[in-house]
Amino acid sequence: MTACVVVVGSINVDRTIVLDRFPQPGETLLATSLTESVGGKGANQAVAAARSGASVVMAGVLGTDPEGDTALRALQDAGVDCGPIHRFDDEPTGSAWITVASGDNTILVVPGANHRWTDLDLPVRDDDILLCQLEIPLQIVELAASGPGRFVLNAAPGRPLPNELLRRCEVLIVNEHELATVSGTELSCDADPEAVVSASRMLLDRGAHTVVTTLGGRGAISCTTERALYAAAPSVDVVDTTGAGDAFCGVYCAELAAGACRARALRSAVTAGSLAVRSPTAQGSYAELTGLDTSLAETPEVRTLFGS
Template sequence: MEIAVVGSMNMDMIVHADRIPRKGETIAGGGIEYQPGGKGANQAVAMAKLGASVTMYGCTGNDAVGKELIDHMSSCGVNTEKIQTVEGVPTGQAVITVGEGDNTIVIIAGANDCVSIAYAEANRESILKADIIVLQNEIPEETVEYVIRMCHKCNKKIIWNPAPARTLDRELLDMITYMTPNEHEAGVIWGEKAESMDDLLMHYPEKLVVTRGEKGVSVNLKEEGIITIPAMKVDVKDTTGAGDTLNGAFCVGLSKNMSEKEALRFANAAAGLSVQKYGAQSGMPALADVERVLEEA
C-alpha cells in the first residue's frame, strides 16, 4: 500500500539538561544538538524505516536547513519529490529541552504555514493515489480540514494525529478512520465533556486510539472492549519522537493488513525501541528490530 503524509518538517534544536527547568528558572545545560524533526517528517521517516512506501507532502524554506531535511528524508527512503521549496520563508524549527526522560517543545512554524489549500489542491491527484493519508496539526488548520474532506469523498483511509491539540469540527471526526491523540491532547479536544478516558473510548470504538506514555496505548475494540497495550519496560533516554514513531508504525501495520490490535502491538514495540536512543528520527527503529522484539515478547 502507498502512504501519503501531509504535514510538517522542522529542524530540532535539542538542549540536554539534568531536568526540565521550572517557570522563570535558569539551569545549566549538558549539551546541544540539531536533529531533523517535525511531526509530518518524523512519521514519514518512521514508516520508511519500517519498509513502507511513503511520500511526504509539505514545505521548506529555500535554505540550507530545508535542503538538509529533504536530503535526510530521502536517505531514509521517503519519497520527497512533492516537497515544495518556498522563497523568503525560513524552514520550520523546534526548540526541545530534554531532561529526566521527558521533554518540552516550542515550535516555530516557518514554511510549514505555507502548506496551504492551494498546495493541497495542486497535489490532489498524487495524494489521492495513496491508500492511507496521514495528517497532524503542525500545518494550517484549514489545510488539514480540506485534505480530510477531499480524501473522505474518495473513501480513503485517513489517520489524524491531532497534535498540537486544538478544538475540532466534530463532522471531521466522522470522516476519518482513526484519530490518535495522547491523553493531554484528548483532554484539550474534548475538554470537560468526557468524565473519563474510558468514556471517550466507548463513544468512538475502533476510531479513537489514545497514547498514554509509559502506560501504553488504549483502544476500544468491538469484540474485546477497551484494552490497553502496555508500553515496553525499557531504559528511557529520550521521548522525543516516540509518539510519532508509534503513529508511523501503526500506519505501517495497517498497510500490512494487520488488525488494530496487531498494528498497535507493532507500534508499541517500535516506540519502545525509539525512546532508548536520542533524537526523533535518529532513534527510530528498522523493521527487523521491531520484528525481533515482537518475537521475543
C-alpha cells in the same frame, strides 16, 4: 499494488538541549549538550513508517535555506518519496526547540514555512493510508481529509476539532492530554482505562471510527463502538521521549497499509514507541524500527477491555 502511507505534515529542524533538570521561570541553567536533527511530526512519522518497511510519500513545505536542504536530504536518505514537498524563498524552514531532562521533554515550535500552505495536490489512492497531524494549517488537514485515502489524524498538538473532520477519521490518534482537549473532558496524566474509554466514546459518538490513545510507558488503548483493546508497553530504560508518539503513529499506519488487523497495528506501534525512547533525538532513534518484528517479542499480547 501495495498501499502507501501518504504523510501530510510538518517538517522542522530540531535543536535539542539536554539538562539535568528543567529550569524554573527566571532561572538560568547550564546545559550538558546541544544537538541539531531533522524533526517535525510529519517528517518524524514519515521516517518511522519508512524505517518499518512501508512505501511512504511525504507532502510538506520547506524554506530554501540550508535547514531545508538538510531536512530534505534526511527524508530522502530514509527512503521517503519527497515529490510533493514544496519550497518557498520567503519563509524559513520550521524549527523546534526541545529541552530534555531525566528522559522527559518540553518542545517549542516555530512553524515557519509549515504555515505557508494554501493548497494541496496529492497522489493518493483509495486504499492508501493518509496521515495528518495538527502542526500545519487546519484547512490543509480538512482538504486532505476530503479526498481519497483512509484518513488517520494524529491530533497533536491538541485542539478542539469540528465534528465534520472527526467523521472523516478512520483512526484518530491522541495522547491523554490531546484526548482531554479534543473531547472537552478532564483527564489526569495517568488516567485509568475506564476514563480513557469514556472520553474516547464521546469522540466515537461525534463520528470518529476508531480512537487510539497513547499512554506513554503504560502502552495504548484502541476504542471502537464495538470493543476496546489494550496493549501494554515493555519495560525499557528511557533516554529521550522525543518522537516516541511519532514512531507510534508512523508504524501504526505502516501496519494498516500492509493489511494488518487493528490489534497487530496497536501492538507494533507500542513496540515502536518503546524503541524510540531508548536513544536521543526523534529520527535518530528510528534506525531500530527496521528490526521491529524481532522486538515485538518484548511487548505483551494485546488484551480486550470490552467487546469481542
